[in-house]
Amino acid sequence: MIKKGIGRQIVMQYFIVVFVTLFMVEVIFSLAIRVYYYDTIYNHMSTHSTWASDFFQKFVRLSSERDPAYFTEMLRTFELDNTELMILNRKGEVKASSNMFQADKAIQTSDVMQAAAGNMGKWVGRQTSTGEMVMAVSTPLQVRGENRYIVRFVTSLEAVNANLMKLTLFSAAVCLAVLALVTLFSIGLANSIVKPINNIRAVSAQMAKGKFDVRIKGDYRYELGELAATLNYMAQEIVRSNELKDDFISSISHELRTPLTGIKGWSETLTLGGFDPEETKIGMGIIAKETDRLIGLVEEMLDFSKLQRNEMKLVIGQVNLKELLQETMLNVWAKAEQKGIQIKLEDRTTQPVTVTGDGNRLKQVFLNLVDNAIKFSDENSWIHLVISRTEPGYVLVEVVDTGIGISEEHLNKVKDRFFQVNHQGGGTGLGLAITQQLVDLHHGTMDLHSELGVGTTVSVKLPLSEEEETGNGNNSEPDASAAGEAALDSGRNDAGGEKNGEEMG
Template sequence: MIKRGIGRQIVLHYFIVVFVTLFMVEVIFSLAIRMYYYDTIKNHMYVHSTWASDYFQKFVRLNAERDPDYFTEMLRTFELDNTELLILNNKGEVQASSSGFQADKAIQTSDVPQAAAGNVGTWIGRQTSTGETVMAVSTPLQVRGETRYIVRYLTSLESVNSKLMNLTLVSVGVAGAVLALVTLFSIGLANSIVKPINNIRAVSAQMAKGKFDVRIKGNYKYELGELAATLNYMAQEIVRSNQIKDDFISSISHELRTPLTGIKGWSETLKLGGFDPEETELGMGIIAKETDRLIGLVEEMLDFSKLQQNEMKLVITVVNLKEILQETMLNVWAKAEQKGIQIKLDDHIERGIYVNGDGNRLKQVFLNLVDNAIKFSAENSWIHFVIKQQSDTQVLVEVVDSGIGISHEHLNKVKDRFFQVNHQGGGTGLGLAISQQLVELHHGQMDIHSELGVGTTVSVMLPIHEIKDEGEVSSPDG
């Protein structure tokens, strides 16, 4: 007994389809073979009845109808084996019979009235006297266009029906064997599908319980193979995501501990008092700097949370993209000067170019990109902002650096949340993930191209609102 499930459904569907098909074939075969045998018998009797009619016409022309041996001669000449030949008048009364049987009343089966009307009549039915199934073929014998007599052949169909029954039983047996083979085949097919599904289900249940180190084993084909590969990939990604999350927690704990330690140390030190104004100012400056650093970390995590929950609200205005880039450069100028890094704007557009967007959020994107470029660039290197119009509807901004670059292994992961190429570099690993989503909210696209030891280029494609004269400039805040 097959357990309830997809295996039973497969076997049941195969069984029903094959059973219905075989049943229809069986019915059609039985009807066709029966019709073939019956038509053969009917045609055989019809041919002989036609000959009898021709014989009768010859005797009419010779005026031999008055011969008392006329019917006897016809019976002897046209008699068939296992078939009774009757000569009837046009009322159905028996005039002569090859079996010597004389009916006490006229025969009125459907073939006789048809023959009396001048047509060839056929009747299949059960003989009242014997209970046998018989076939009768009646042909008119006409004199000057008028039916005078009827020649009627009558034969039993019991032998034929018995042969037909045997053929039917054989065909039913063959159909049963075919149905059994198909059922066995469908059971094997169902097992070949159900066993992998059960294996996948068992491993998935373990994954659901948090055991992401398990994998689906087996070389499955087609959709099952794709499903197994997808689940294995999902488990691998969950493991990687958990590892990234753990690294993030470790990193953010370190990032939070460092400024908090500085704030706590200097606040306790200043609390003791007795310091000169310069020392007090130094301590307060460190506390303010570390506080700003904490605020930046918290705001970055809040921004990411809002983006994940689709709660980020943009204040959309028409903003001058070149002005945003210039302000970004001014904001990071001091930080770049500390490492001797030169920042330059390569402007390939003579007039202002405008986009629909939130000026502050776009500025956040470019600040994050150039901050990463400064962080991972060597001293006395360079960073270029490149802005150029790609088409009538798009503008391209590139942040190009000559820093350490990103390996091919890490390039596809740098925009993932919490991912950090260098965990010692600080940060939350959310900057590029946030920038990516902010660019997408502006209906743009961000791509990263990098070569290890050569440098990195981050491309931001944004839709253009309008190109105006240089005098028509609006602020990034709208």
């Protein structure tokens, strides 16, 4: 007995469909074979009835018509095997019969009545004298254009019905065998579906309990294979996310403990007193610096939390992109100066570029990108900020550095939350994730191209403001002379000049 579940439903559905189909086929087959046999018998007897009628009309004479010997001759000539031949008058009274038993009363079946009316008649029913099933075919016999007699053939259907019953039982047995085979096949099919589902269900139940190291094993095909692969991928991603979360907790704990240790140490030291003003100033500076660092870490986590809950509110306005990048360069100038890194802004557009967005959040985007470029660049290297308009309606800002670069293995993961290529470098691993989401909120895109040991280029594409797009649509690309001048100025700046560009270092 199959227990309740999808397996039983599959078997029952197959069983019902096949059973109904076979039942209909059995009924149609039984009716068709019965009609075929009965029609064959009827055609055979009707043909002989027609011959008898034609023979009677051609050769009968008035003198011989009333001669009972003629009927005897006619019975002997047209008699059929296993068939009774009778000659009746119009009242249904038997005048002659191939059977030695004579009917004691007139025959009034439907075939006789039709023949008396001048038509060939057929009747199937039970004979009153014997109780067996018979078929009777009656044809009128005309004398001088008048229906005077009726020739009637009667045959038993018991043997035919017995054969029909045998065929019906045989076909029913075949149908039952087919139904049994289909049921066995459906059970096998149901098991082939239910077993993988049970396996997937058991493994997913363990995953639901937190055992994400288990995997669904088995080479399943089609939708079941896709489901198994999806659950395995989900478990893998959860494990990876948990690892990243653990790394984040470890990293952020270290990031928070370090400044807190410095703040606590200097505050306890300054509390003791006895320091000259210069030492006190240094201590207070360290406390202020570590406090700013803590505030930055907390704000970064708060921003990420708001973005995850879609609670980040943007103050939309018109932002001059070049001015915003210049402010960004000023904010990171001191940090770049410590490593001897030169930061240069290169504007390849012909007119000021304005975008619609939140100036503070866009500044946060580029501050994070430039700060990462400084953090992962070697000393005495350079960073370029390039503004260009590569396609109508958009402005492209590229942050190009010659730092350590990112391997292909990590390139697709650096924008994931909590992910850090170098856990010793500090930070929360949320910077690029926040940056990506802020760019998305401004309907822009951010792409990373990097080569290990060569450098990294981060490209941020933002839509121009409507006024900028309609007013300067014809100037989306600089002309040849402007492009040549920009290239010349770039070469001069690389050589140490500072024409047509902004440079800090």
